[in-house]
Amino acid sequence: MTVHNLPAVNATLNGLSAVFLTAGFIAIKRGNKFAHRNCMISAVVTSAIFLGCYLTYHATVKTVTHFVEPAWFKPIYLTILLTHTVLAAIIVPLIIITIAFRFEKVVSSRNKLASIIGFLAAAFVLIGLALAFFLGISRTNLSHWNIADEISGALFALSLIMGIVSVLLFLFESHKKIAHWTWPLWVYVSVTGVVIYLLLYQIFPQK
Numbered sequence: 005m006t007v008h009n010l011p012a013v014n015a016t017l018n019g020l021s022a023v024f025l026t027a028g029f030i031a032i033k034r035g036n037k038f039a040h041r042n043c044m045i046s047a048v049v050t051s052a053i054f055l056g057c058y059l060t061y062h063a064t065v066k067t068v069t070h071f072v073e074p075a076w077f078k079p080i081y082l083t084i085l086l087t088h089t090v091l092a093a094i095i096v097p098l099i100i101i102t103i104a105f106r107f108e109k110v111v112s113s114r115n116k117l118a119s120i121i122g123f124l125a126a127a128f129v130l131i132g133l134a135l136a137f138f139l140g141i142s143r144t145n146l147s148h149w150n151i152a153d154e155i156s157g158a159l160f161a162l163s164l165i166m167g168i169v170s171v172l173l174f175l176f177e178s179h180k181k182i183a184h185w186t187w188p189l190w191v192y193v194s195v196t197g198v199v200i201y202l203l204l205y206q207i208f209p210q211k
Contacts, residue, residue: 010061013199017054018197019049025191045189048099054197055099069210071203081203088196097168098186105179118173125166130161 028043062068071081104110110117135155176182204210 007061008066010057011205013058014054015198015201017050017057018194021050022191022194024050025187027195029187069153069204072210074208076206084196085200088193092193095189095193095197097165097172098189100169101172101176102179102182102186105182111178114173118170121166125163125170128159128163132163
């Protein structure tokens with residue numbers, strides 16, 4: 005297997021995640037908390053492996069496959085891709101908080117934690133801006149700029165996730181309440197991940 009096989013692997017992982025999420029939902033509806041916990045842990049692990057494979061693929065393969073033909077289906081594909089991408093970014097902090105709310109200490113001190121995490125998110129933004137500015141103006145070649153840019157980008161991404169986590173801690177007060185949002189969005193992201201692969205590589209393979 006090569007890095008070019010990773011899109012198929014990613015689609016498989018997304019499919020598995022959707023299966024585990026569905027099984028976990030059925031289990032909790034039947035009152036089987038043990039099976040629910042195991043299914044959700046499996047979904048988290050599967051999604052984490054997917055994220056690693058996804059980042060590996062895009063860091064290794066510089067050419068991105070774009071949907072071009074058929075032209076009539078392109079708007080539909082782009083709509084699916086846009087909603088998938090946006091919700092994939094949102095689902096990460098949602099999953100983090102949903103898991104964290106399984107611990108009573110987190111629930112009891114959620115406002116304090118939200119304030120601390122929000123402060124750290126703002127600090128990371130300032131650090132990222134300062135890093136981009138100082139390393140950017142002092143760069144001697146393109147490679148130095150790329151390193152500064154990547155570090156700053158990582159800090160901004162981390163601060164965004166932490167900022168959303170902070171807001172979610174203020175908005176929700178229990179595992180059950182936030183799970184009502186996390187589960188359907190997570191399923192949508194997993195299923196559309198499979199759909200995007202099928203459209204791009206199987207149903208309408210792009211040249």
